[in-house]
Amino acid sequence: MGHSFGATVNASGPVITVRGRSALKATEVVGEDIRAATALVIAALAAEGTSTIRGMYHLRRGYGGLLPKLAALGADLTIDQE
Template sequence: MHRRTAAADAFLTQAPGVSRIEERIYTARDSHVRPLRDFSASVTSDGPAITVHGPSRLTATRVAGQDIRAVAALLIAALAAEGVLTIEGIYHLQRGYGTLLPTLSALGAELEVVQE
């Protein structure tokens, strides 16, 4: 097991096989798991550990991120998802990843930010 990050969980939805990652510092940091499941990802949370079965075919839906890590994870998953989707709480990214959306857009991601 490795130290868990929400972004890693999102990346692992596209990796073949079963991945199990454990958070050793903030064990209740799993607010991104339910929204990832809403994307049709095969992700489960069991205390400090998250198990991801991949790869998952992610589909568009409307999800909400509760903090900066969750929103970053959902954005990563959204890049791999099919269809048009909505992420609520995108304002959390401004706290630490203010240049992420313009950078992704410059790389070819089709993004539209609507003020919440």
């Protein structure tokens, strides 16, 4: 599959293998569905630096209140309309 947040991700049938670093680094990624977008938000919050996540309409459609709640907890977020 490739690299994301500094980790190497491989998929073989129903199995996904992630080999990564102890510290994630910022990157630009695309959330293809609601679960992917949510997972990418969590990874971006843990990563060092500023990440850009496209495809956030998936997350807003199902978890519309998540981003404001994360911001209220101190997450540094900038939200642009896609």
